[in-house]
Amino acid sequence: MAEPRKWTYLMDMDGVLVHEEHLIPGADKLIEELRAKGNQFLVLTNNSIYTPRDLRARLHRTGLDVPEPSIWTSALATAKFLDSQRPDGSAFVIGEAGLTTALHEIGYVLTDRDPDYVVLGETRTYSFTSITTAIRLIEQGARFIATNPDATGPSREGSLPATGSVAALIEKATGHRPYFVGKPNPLMMRSALNTLGAHSESTLMIGDRMDTDVRSGLEAGLRTILVLTGISTPDTAERYPYRPSRVIDSVAELVGNVDDPFPG
Structure with missing residues (x-):
């Protein structure tokens, strides 16, 4: 009898x-099971504010034990992209x-004197x-990069303007559209796969947003699972021209089934 496929898990945070x-x-049971069974996984976030160490501490306070190397941010993906494009370059950073x-x-050298890039992140x-x-630096020839296109971010008081909104302001002023590295750019998924040395055929993406998580997973050739514990609902998910591989109420449905996440 053939061994069950060992799935690699990419998960939004x-x-x-x-x-x-x-x-x-x-969520804690899922992480425990993945670690116990030896499944590779990365927790992904478009938020570029925090380092993986910061995020590990934040997750630990909620009861999640996620190792620092298992956290992948749009900031790390942006850095990896810039290193591949222009090693040892320079950047003016808002973030x-x-x-x-x-x-x-x-x-990279961070400078406001003739940088190779202007890099916009979350702050x-x-x-x-x-x-x-x-x-002014973009007008003078600096290339415009943004960590992610999210227009707003959540807070206890309500929505906050995020990277995408400020990027739109700068684009309007300069006429230069930024290159967005984070989701839904499948580059974020591919950089995560490369970091793990994993293959798209045996990797799945779990997210709560159709427009970023599911879309980037699909475009990177991954199987996708939409959870209903965040942004998307069954009704809003139906409005998109693409569909996830599976829709579940929450990650709790995967506990006990990490090697068979797509039954039937």
């Missing part, structure tokens, strides 16, 4: 494993420690001065 700093029931640390680790303190500097 917010809306899949946690929701507003609270553990989604079953937080997650992004600046990732760029420093690939040997809670967008500065008019920094945005103005970014606009």
Whole structure:
């Protein structure tokens, strides 16, 4: 009898494993089972504010034990992309420690003097001065990169403007559209696969958003699972021209079945 396929799991973080700093029931059991069975996995996030170490601590407070190397952010994907395009380059960065640390680790110089790139990431303190500097550097020839296209982010008080909104402002001012590295760009998935040394044929993507998680998974050739613990509902999912491989209420349905996530 053939051995069951050993699936590699890529999982979005917010809306899949946690929701507003609270553990989604079953998420801890899923991570425990994946680690016990030796399935490779990465927890993905489009948020570029935090380093993997920061995110590990945040997840640990909710009850999730996710190793630091098992966390993949749009900041890491952006750094990997820039390293492949222009090694040892320079960048003017609008962002937080997650992004600046990732760029420093690939040997990039952060500067506002004739940089190769303007790199826009997530921050809670967008500065008019920094945005103005970014606009002028792009006008002078710097290439425009953004970590992700998310227009808004969640908070306890409601929506916050996110990278995509500020990118639109800079694009309007310069006439230059940024290259977005994070989801739904399948580059985010492919960089995650390369980091694990995994293959698309045996990898699945779990997410709560059709427009980013499911789309990027499909475009990277992965099987996809939509969970209903975040943004998407059965009704909103039906409005898209593409479908996930499976729809489940939450990741709790995968517990006990990590080697058979697509029964039937």
